[in-house]
Amino acid sequence: MPDAATVFVRVPAKINLALHVGPRRRDGYHDLATVFHAVSLYDDLSAGPADTVEVEVVGSTEAVPLGRDNLAVRAAQLLARHSGVTRGAHLRITKRIPVAGGMAGGSADAAAALVACDALWRTGLSRDELRDLAAELGSDVPFALLGGTALGTGRGEQLTPALARGEYHWVLACSSEGLSTPAVFAECDRLRDGRVVPETRVRASMMQAVRTGDPEALGACLVNDLQAAAVSLRPGLQRTLEVGRAEGAHGGLVSGSGPTVVFLVSDAEAALDLSVALSASGTTSRVERVTGPVPGARLVEPIAHRPAGRG
Numbered sequence: 001m002p003d004a005a006t007v008f009v010r011v012p013a014k015i016n017l018a019l020h021v022g023p024r025r026r027d028g029y030h031d032l033a034t035v036f037h038a039v040s041l042y043d044d045l046s047a048g049p050a051d052t053v054e055v056e057v058v059g060s061t062e063a064v065p066l067g068r069d070n071l072a073v074r075a076a077q078l079l080a081r082h083s084g085v086t087r088g089a090h091l092r093i094t095k096r097i098p099v100a101g102g103m104a105g106g107s108a109d110a111a112a113a114l115v116a117c118d119a120l121w122r123t124g125l126s127r128d129e130l131r132d133l134a135a136e137l138g139s140d141v142p143f144a145l146l147g148g149t150a151l152g153t154g155r156g157e158q159l160t161p162a163l164a165r166g167e168y169h170w171v172l173a174c175s176s177e178g179l180s181t182p183a184v185f186a187e188c189d190r191l192r193d194g195r196v197v198p199e200t201r202v203r204a205s206m207m208q209a210v211r212t213g214d215p216e217a218l219g220a221c222l223v224n225d226l227q228a229a230a231v232s233l234r235p236g237l238q239r240t241l242e243v244g245r246a247e248g249a250h251g252g253l254v255s256g257s258g259p260t261v262v263f264l265v266s267d268a269e270a271a272l273d274l275s276v277a278l279s280a281s282g283t284t285s286r287v288e289r290v291t292g293p294v295p296g297a298r299l300v301e302p303i304a305h306r307p308a309g310r311g
């Protein structure tokens, strides 16, 4: 039984509806113009009293670093330092977001740890202060706090919530083996081979599609500058993309730095049909049906009282 003081947080995965990547900057990062979209595939994190910050991972735990390399541990330690807290926290992460899958799973756990430890330690920090700590931890962490649909600029950490209407149905084709984000950015630079990169800007047609909530219009606008790099490093993704197209998805693309491939469909029935076809194709190791947008990291009731999985 968790301690009565234990707090529970649920945090979503993200996909990028648009991802425009600028040239490599002097600090090694790339300027981005992106549209983040939070979807209903969640990690759960609880934080209970402890003397030091420690982490335990349940679910698909392979390749999740433990100890100081874990982004949730780093988030808790950063928050403790920043707010002068000398206590620790026992973090327990139930992992469902693919590890190194291009869906910001590690960033989601960091955002969840900030929200959970903030509540456990009653630090009294404002949402803005938490957001600044999130940006220090990684480019995708602020969005995992915010959720919904949002325009991201800078490294991806500068956010403007988007006017978005409706609920979208997505089918995710996950890979058993992840891709390293720095390796995919480096491959993108290599493929560009010194060519001048056009200005990174999200197109008006994308923002218009998000505003109208029309899956067909949005499907036609999906774009990811990292897709060619992810496919170059993992050529099998091309077949997955072709299966989705052949099955009539409104659009399909690699999520972020991949290797997860996401498809946009009309409704829950079309999502079920496509997930069956993808599973049968043998091109993917796990298929998930999700909806978006959903809220960012938030405190929830104890997990034991809620059904497992999505929602």
Ligand code: C5P
Pocket: 028, 029, 030, 031, 032, 137, 138, 139, 140, 154, 155, 156, 181, 182, 183, 185
């Ligand atoms: O910010 P984060 O630690 O999540 O980024 C991981 C890596 O992804 C960076 O070290 C960098 O190689 C690459 N990256 C980038 N440009 C960005 C975001 C990430 O090159 N805007």
